[in-house]
Amino acid sequence: MSASRQSGTTDELGPEEPEPGGAELLAALLDGMDAALCAFDADGVVTHWNREAERILGWSAAEAVGRRGFTGWAVRAADAGDVEGRLMAAMDAPGRQVHEFALVTKDGGRVLVRMQSAAVRGGDGKTAGMYCAFSEVHAQIDLERSIALSEALFENASWGVVLVDADLRPAVVNEHAAHAFGIGRTAVLGRPLADLLGQGVEELESALTHVLAEGTPPAPAELWVSVRAGAGQEEQAERRCWRSGFLRLASPLAEEPVPLGVGWLFLDVTEAKQTEQVASQLRFRSQQLHRAARAVAECEDPTEAATVQLDFALAGFADHALVDLLAGEGPVRLVRVAATPAGPPGPCLPVATAGIPVRYPEGHPAPQCVERTGSVRASAGVAASPERIREWSAARQWPEDSVHALCVVLRSRGRTLGVVTFLRGSGRGQFDGGDAAYAESVASRVAASLDLAEVLGVGR
Secondary structure (H helix, E strand, C coil): CCCECCCHHHHCCCCCCCCCCHHHHHHHHHHCCCCEEEEEECCCEEEEECHHHHHHHCCCHHHHCCCECCECCCECHHHHHHHHHHHHHHHHCCCEEEEEEEEECCCCCEEEEEEEEEEEECCCCCEEEEEEEEEEHHHHHHHHHHHHHHHHHHHCCCCEEEEECCCCCEEEECHHHHHHHCCCHHHHCCCCHHHHECCCHHHHHHHHHHHHHHCCCCCCEEEEEEEECCCCCCEEEEEEEEEEEEEEEECCCCCCCCEEEEEEEEEECHHHHHHHHHHHHHHHHHHHHHHHHHHHCCCCCHHHHHHHHHHHHHCCCCCEEEEEEECCCCCCCEEEEEECCCCCCCCCEECCCCCCECCCCCCCHHHHHHHHCCCEEEECCCCCCHHHHHHHHHHCCCCCCCCEEEEEEEEECCEEEEEEEEEECCCCCCCCHHHHHHHHHHHHHHHHHHHHHCHHHCCC
């Protein structure tokens, strides 16, 4: 039995008798649709019934076509009057009518459906019948929720949402993501990710490629990226940490999954990560000071105690440490008494210089530190070339790989003893205020040991 019956009643829904094979084509079209469809003639007799209607209610086209209304087979007796009344009223009403009511399945179950009905007019303008499209209410609600969720994510979400296509180019972005990229929503679309991000773009592309091939990962990933100031321009210096989740998207309409791309959701957690890093750093430095105090307590030589203190301080903090003490009265003259190796990292050891002052040029950070009685920071620059770094460090009597310096005054019992200089190479960032506070704490302990040893008899 076809999804429709060929009869005079069917002819009333169309102006002319279909050509040979036309009824079969119509039945095939109706059966191929995702919506449940049925039609009634002017007398309320079922003339069409497609496969989706059969799937939902269990009644085949052969069992449904030819029945009058739903009474007695697809609706309970208690609901029959209300359902029939609403369907008949839809034949006379203009436009499309929407109803929700319960129908009965072939096995006796009850299904709540949402039905859209509209009258079909003949050539003379009179009602020739009615067509109805219906679906299970929960399926419709699920669809509406999915659409509402999608719209909310792309319009109102407080995190970035980007749909990346199979070529790893943004196809859809929400307002939050566009703001994070620093350009408008339409300007983001279709651009390579390398046009939008500087550092971290390789890790992001690797993650997206993995998701396309293997599926959704089990946990979010934290990606550190630098955002370009504009499409194709140089990236901004500030790096951001984006906690990112990925979802592989596939078409639900194909029998075999067809990749549509990757849904990328991210949240900027830079401040939280930086706070976490600072807290972790403070814990580590506090532990180092505690370990140093225990090790120093075992030292019989105060000078050895000072160098041991510096060895513990250098871990995770700096690459080199230099200790200069004041020599004599008058202009600032500094004599090197301890230092770490100029090459690979090593322990801080006493230096035999026969009391000869270091020839620091005018304006050098170390003498400035003594004169100001406070810490002084200096740097060759984050983007300095290797040649520039070597020239900069050589001019200041520092190891040639030094890029950033922090000079801290050594004071004990109200006297200035000298200065300790901490140096970092190109693999580390510049010294900041937190570093200066830690270095001053270390310097006070070193100064106490050196004062106890009365090295070279210096004082001020």
